[in-house]
Amino acid sequence: MNLQQNNEDLLDGGRRLPLVEDFYTIQGEGFHTGKPAYFIRLGGCDVGCRWCDAKMTWNPKLFPPTEVDTIVERACSYPAQAIVITGGEPSLYPLDYLTDALAKKGLQIFLETSGAHELSGHFDWICLSPKKQQPPVPSVFPKADELKVIIETPGDFAWAEENAAKVGERCRLYLQPEWSRYDGMIEAIVEYAKGNPQWNISVQTHKYMRIP
Ligand SMILES: C[S@@+](CC[C@H](N)C(=O)[O-])C[C@H]1O[C@@H](n2cnc3c(N)ncnc32)[C@H](O)[C@@H]1O
Numbered sequence: 001m002n003l004q005q006n007n008e009d010l011l012d013g014g015r016r017l018p019l020v021e022d023f024y025t026i027q028g029e030g031f032h033t034g035k036p037a038y039f040i041r042l043g044g045c046d047v048g049c050r051w052c053d054a055k056m057t058w059n060p061k062l063f064p065p066t067e068v069d070t071i072v073e074r075a076c077s078y079p080a081q082a083i084v085i086t087g088g089e090p091s092l093y094p095l096d097y098l099t100d101a102l103a104k105k106g107l108q109i110f111l112e113t114s115g116a117h118e119l120s121g122h123f124d125w126i127c128l129s130p131k132k133q134q135p136p137v138p139s140v141f142p143k144a145d146e147l148k149v150i151i152e153t154p155g156d157f158a159w160a161e162e163n164a165a166k167v168g169e170r171c172r173l174y175l176q177p178e179w180s181r182y183d184g185m186i187e188a189i190v191e192y193a194k195g196n197p198q199w200n201i202s203v204q205t206h207k208y209m210r211i212p
């Protein structure tokens, strides 16, 4: 049984989800940088980025299914107007129940995804961060509001362009330095954006602010 099938049986069609953590913070990356947002981080990822800063999320068995109604109720006890669903890889799960419940509360719903699996659910903003070892499924590209490509080596600029050619015309384009390679890569990233101004730069500002 694959990971996705296993999830659908265990999780009652998305009424329960494997929750790693939920917390109120400031969106640190990409288009919505600086916006207060409540984060819902789901466990489980089968993409396996070497430099992933959320490796503790990878094994979904460590995160028992949590009632989505409880998660939504907790989110509503904060003044947040925006919710970021992240992980782990949220596209592993049926997200309609969660996003319907959040939308009923009038909250804006943002998604962080590698696009490795077909998406379910309804989102006000989708940030697609494609990964070479498991590229996005084709159906995700036209849904992306924001393409955020992690730059670890000079070869990643070509990967960024490959993905930019697949997203819609209005999709915002971001280059984001891999955190541990920041010093080595930031100069090249700045020069690349200056020469190719369709690209903007995203840095992980929450790590400078020392907030989650
Ligand atoms: C932890 S991932 C979870 C969502 C989804 N699995 C994904 O990769 O988009 C959230 C965001 O952090 C980025 N990210 C993870 N580790 C990073 C690192 N070391 N440096 C820069 N960005 C990183 C990912 O590319 C993604 O955009």
Ligand SMILES: Nc1nc2[nH]cc(C(=O)O)c2c(=O)[nH]1
Pocket: 025, 026, 027, 028, 029, 054, 086, 087, 112, 206, 211, 212
């Ligand atoms: N503050 C903050 N902003 C973020 N933007 C995307 C994040 C993620 O892990 O998905 C993240 C995160 O972990 N913290």
Ligand code: SF4
Pocket: 045, 046, 047, 048, 049, 052, 053, 054, 055, 087, 088, 089, 114, 131
């Ligand atoms: S896809 Fe996202 S959560 Fe999964 S390993 Fe890569 S950065 Fe980490």
Ligand SMILES: [Mg+2]
Pocket: 053, 054
């Ligand atoms: Mg993060």
